[in-house]
Amino acid sequence: MITDILLLVALAVIMFAMGLSLRPADFALVFTRPKAMALGLLAQMVLLPLVAWIVVLVVPMPTDFAIGLLILAACPGGITSNLLTHLAGGATALAVSLTAITSVFGALSVPFVVNLALVHVGGQGGAVDLPVARMTLGVFVVATLPLILAMSLNHRWPEESARVEKLARHVATILFAFIVAGAFASQWRTMMTHAGDVLPPALAINVGAMALAWLVGRLGRLERREKLAVVLETGLQNGALGIFIAATLLGSPAMMVPSIVYALVMNVTALAVIVWARVFCGKEKGGVSPAFSRK
Template sequence: MESGPLISIGLPLSLFIIMVGIGMTLTLRDFHQVTVNPRGMVVGTIAQIMLMPLVALGLAWMLGLAPAIAVGLVIIAACPGGTTSNLFVLLARGNVALSILLTVTASLITILTLPFFTNYALQLHFGSGAEISLPVGKTIVMLVGVVLLPVALGMIVRTRAPALAIRAEKLVSLFGGLVLAVLILGLLYGIRDRIGELAAQAGLAALLLNVGGIVVGIVTSRLAGLSQRESLSVAMELGIKNGTIALMVTLTLLESSEMSIPAAVYGVLMFPIGFLLVSYGRKVVSRVPAAQADVA
């Protein structure tokens, strides 16, 4: 599944539409709530953009991953939470507003941190003289175009036509899931002759990254004094990643199907694990009233 018109044009366009959907879930009031009590945002954002890539680097070293697989693992770890995480948080009875804002905030900061961690991983695993590198300027421009601008556009739509935004938001979320599914299936078909070998290389790493992210989210949140609902939101944001961004970077900028394998495998594994977290959240949060859960 090498870079072609469908990937180089279709993938960024699809991501643009998905990010418009995220923007449609936001209002200025949401940002005001964060300024009143920013602790959840601070903890969740740092965990997403800093701790997760470090966990991926540690896993790549401990498991002795092949260079391309190791870089791909760092890329998916450095990606923000996806739109699907907001739905999972809702199902788990977590703090949906916090989840949405964490998705947007991390997506915006990723514009700077994703190129940094990607190039660091490339130099670490391929050497400073490697021909493969992520063009920082081009990456920032692309991420601004498919993250910052569409989120702002979505917020404008939400402000001027809230009823339309609510209806469109559901369709965009469905579209995002379909895009990711098609990309994963296409990628797996393109490497079908090596799927067993590559799954063996990336499967355990992707699983450990996913579970590790959820554990990091819950532990750091509780240590910071966040409520159960807030902790669930942070954990879900770390576990449910925006695999579309990872595939865009690996397939369109790095033009490497092999580096895309961790994102594809992660994209498959995060759903069943996410539903397990949903089950856990519904059991834990349902034991106490919502008002108490927010201060537990």
């Protein structure tokens, strides 16, 4: 079992590494590309949780797994979302901005969705029973604060931060893999026993949310690279944060199982999107302007 301290430190390092790649200018896309940003935030912060709610209400499953899926759906974009968006030929700057905004505001949005899940799915009535303050503080200290600190360092010392960021991102990716692998090992028996309860709904949420994200981008007349960024940002969640909330803040190993499964599923579907984008859409015209393509 991953200890609470190691999980806390690993997640903080992951978020710090993500922050080293972000700049205040990344938030400017809210004003320079408002439609793309608005649709991206709609897909990730509204449609994904909505799809998750529909799935857990329709598909019979143990309560802990249902809450775990809602926890994962409430989390911001993952550490690899920007890299995979780049590999797919998507608008990397848009992906970075979406990750930044959802991660910063995650201290408020994540506890809100999770506590709704505890009340309406877990049946925990009464504000006293819900760890709202503890969850908000925990997410802020472990996830949002390291992100803001790293962004501040990047703004103050950009050249030094750029050199450290490459190593930090590799370390963060390795730590994320260890978190998922450690959680997977600790919950192996539970996952094998309840694979049929978790895998289908996790896949349905992932594919359904990405399909809706693509539809929203299409209806909103976003450029192809923007649509790819929105789709991948919507599908790739911060599984490490989901595991931390379930195992450490809520003290429920069973609730972290969906985050483990989703972390495996989302990388498979993301790879499919990358292959599809490269093979079938590689020659499609309509890219974004150089200013919108972060290098």
